[in-house]
Amino acid sequence: NAGVTQTPKFRVLKTGQSMTLLCAQDMNHEYMYWYRQDPGMGLRLIHYSVGEGTTAKGEVPDGYNVSRLKKQNFLLGLESAAPSQTSVYFCASSLNPLAGGNHEQFFGPGTRLTVL
């Protein structure tokens, strides 16, 4: 199993450009998440999804959109990139927490995005 994969690993954008980050998981997890990590700060939740076709806002959703058309994929879009969106982006997935267990989130390797 590949676990959680993210595409691309690195990207440089100019202000105003758009892009989509792709997250894929092969663990049949219902829940998926997008976080951003900035220097000196922990991870902050951007958006999340509790199932195919559903999305919800997290702590810092402004400037981002997401879609979950297939259970295994979760896309993060930046319509008009800004320098403040320079960050490392992590995707994660987990089982439905009501299914029991410790509800561990499994993380992808991250995408380093620079907006000039």
Place this chain on the structure above:
Amino acid sequence: AQKITQTQPGMFVQEKEAVTLDCTYDTSDQSYGLFWYKQPSSGEMIFLIYQGSYDEQNATEGRYSLNFQKARKSANLVISASQLGDSAMYFCAMREGLQTGANNLFFGTGTRLTVIP
């Protein structure tokens, strides 16, 4: 108010010694979970240990143990017999509302641990 506070930006420990990384949390929920993740220099997030608010025993996973003091709202990570490979950033995180469908994590700012040979 910060939900998770890690007051130690950096810690040093001698190889083979034990080290405690501090974490305090703030929640009004009765049902919550606490996690520790490790982030080595390669950048990936590695799950280490979990403690549920209703768990009576402190969680342990190999060399990792969680010192859970509910009244003090602290969930410190103890690493025993430190190894050079333990050098990394360590993040404490909390999930509230265990009995709902929510599973969002709130992270602290992390502690950078350096193991000295």
